[in-house]
Amino acid sequence: MRHITADIIFPITSQPMKEKVLLISDDGQIIGIKDVHEFTEGELERYQGALIPGLINTHCHLELSHLKNKFPEKTGLVEFLLQVTKLREADIAEKQIAMEKADAEMYKNGIVAVGDISNTIDSFPIKSKRNIHYHTFVELLSIDPFKVFAVMQNGEKLLASARGFGIHASLAAHAPYSVSIELVKMISRNCYENGKPTTIHMLESNDENEFYLQGSGMIRKLYRELNIPLNEFKPPRKTSLESLLPYFNRNIKTLLVHNTIATTWDADWAEDLHPNLFWCFCPNANLYIEDRLPDILMLMDHVQYITIGTDSLASNHQLSILEELKTIQKIFPEIKTPDMLRWATLYGAKFLGIDDTFGSFDIGKRPGINVIEGIDLINYSLSVSHIKRII
Ligand SMILES: [Zn+2]
Structure with a gap:
């Protein structure tokens, strides 16, 4: 004792x-x-x-750890995505070393559980070592609705592989500009049938909404540069949040990541529609990529659950939840530490469904x-x- x-x-x-x-x-x-x-x-x-209590990091991409310090800062989302697409391939040994270092860094920084995005099986061996509790979000993307069955098949394969490694996993959609409504429906149904949480990057930049409202702008340029046709995409003429949230199952815990451009109206509307919504902020990554932050001071009065993420080392200098909180308090000195600590512990644990063990100093945990x-x-x-x- x-x-x-x-x-x-x-x-x-x-x-x-x-x-x-x-x-x-x-x-x-x-x-x-x-x-x-x-x-x-x-x-x-x-x-x-x-x-x-131990900190909960609800948004990370362990498998991008080898991209630390590879990209210039403050270039905007589209330039960042192009860089990731070009540079994410690397020698598997180099990737493994970077992931092990990142995992050890999070452990040392007092992080006990992580919601981690995976597009491949690369990070599964490290996560199966269990010095940190990982929930893997197998992230799917394709804006072409006719590809939805092939994409889902690949997702189910990755889920089966995660099960083989004995790690918790569920499906997730990448971002509004990279998924079809059909894919969101299938992911949502899969999470509902398995009783597992899901997540999506949301309201990350004005480019995202311009693409949804007018079908134009930098996201269209991104597709052109990647040589992916947009024949099947019809701009819904509504914001990304309004267009997609109705297709997420209301009974499934759903984490919206970034929310950089979320307004009061977005927050109120989304909270009314979806009773199991969590809003994740990754302030250091927002500053790294877009050089702007969500209006956290406003949003904390309009949403029920806030959580904190580090995002990946491709867009952050460290994986430390405390450093994220320090950044929030530097920009919004009105935000009190006890509030932020609740986001960084209990609410993260609630989202991942592990609040019977983690998230507070209650007896038995x-x-x-x-x-x-x-x-x-x-x-x-x-x-x-x-x-x-x-x-
Ligand atoms: Zn991310």
């Missing part, structure tokens, strides 16, 4: 606490929370800073424990903080 204490403890499901001790079993289970005065100093494992050193103990500002994993 360990008796762990620090200047402050964020249990997440209740208010921050001072002068308290976490009672932890040898295998990391929360046994209880007691008053610090019930122990002698010698019985305590004492840390400076704040204790928080094995959530992992981190200490945030350098947190301001008066207003909880994270600006000069760093994270250390204890369990």
